[in-house]
Amino acid sequence: MHLFVEITGGGDPRPGEISLAHHGVLFLDELPEFDRKVLEVLREPMESGVIHISRAARQASFPARFQLVAAMNPCPCGYHGHPSGRCQCTPEQVGRYRGKISGPLLDRIDLQIEVPALSAAELQQAAPGESSAVVRQRVEEARLRQQQRQGCLNAALQGAELERHCQGDEAALALLAEALPRLGLSARAYHRILRVSRTIADLEQAERIGRGHVLQAIQLRRMMPGGA
Structure with missing residues (x-):
């Protein structure tokens, strides 16, 4: 798989996977198994939405505004923290494994969620959740609210526009200042x-960011130890 660019027989660069995922989702499974140098190159397009390629006398730029979704195990064997105690990895092995994902790359991933293993009883007794149709409607309404308010989605807000449209109440700003x-x-x-x-505030149809919204956003951003 070519993440960034493919070179044809004639030497002409062609879009790789991240450009093919433009305005879509780029899913990377087993994230630490990718070469670290390859992962580090993701940082530029994750910020700018463009990938620049230079090969000898040829240069090219391709659009790359994608949503990155990645998955990984907690350790090499996959059982770190499992209640069965099956993990045999040493702390050093766990650290090296997680250290394959650098801090600067993690810093660009907004939501970092740990998904624990569930027992058979938990799976069988799980209460029914919201349907996909209900969730989709709420998301579509939130996206429409963002477009009407600022002409773009929240992810595209930068600089003065970010400060203007992401105003929080006093408690929210105090929590954020303390967390920093x-x-x-x-x-x-x-x-x-x-x-x-x-x-999160848009999903709740709230006009301003509240303390609860900031708290939830921070909890959804649990930085994984081991990145460097």
Whole structure:
């Protein structure tokens, strides 16, 4: 699989997987198994939405505004933290495995969710959730609200527009100011949390970002230890 570019027999660059995922989803399974140098190149298009390729005398730029979805195990064997105690990985092995994902790359991933293993009883007794149709309608309404308010989705807000449309109440701003040094958040993470908070507020049809929205956005951004 060519993530970034394919070189044809004539030497002409062609779009790779991330450009083919433009305005769509790029799913990377077993994220640490990708070469770290390859993953690091994702950082530029994740910020700019464009991938620039230079090969000898040939240069090309391709659109690459995609939504990155990635999955990985908690450790090499996949059982770290499992209640069965089956994991035999040492702390050093776990650290090396997770360290394949750098801090700067993690900093660009807005939602980082741990999905624990469920027992058979939990699977069988699971209460029915919302239907996909109900969730889709709520998401579509939130997207429409964003377009009407600012002419773009929250993910595209930058600079002054971000500050203008992602205003929080006093409690929300106080929580964010407290979390910044306590959690060691970067300026990039601060702004990404603002965007996610604004989106959560939109899903709840709230005019302003509240403390609960910021708290949820922070909880959805649990930085995985081990990145460097």
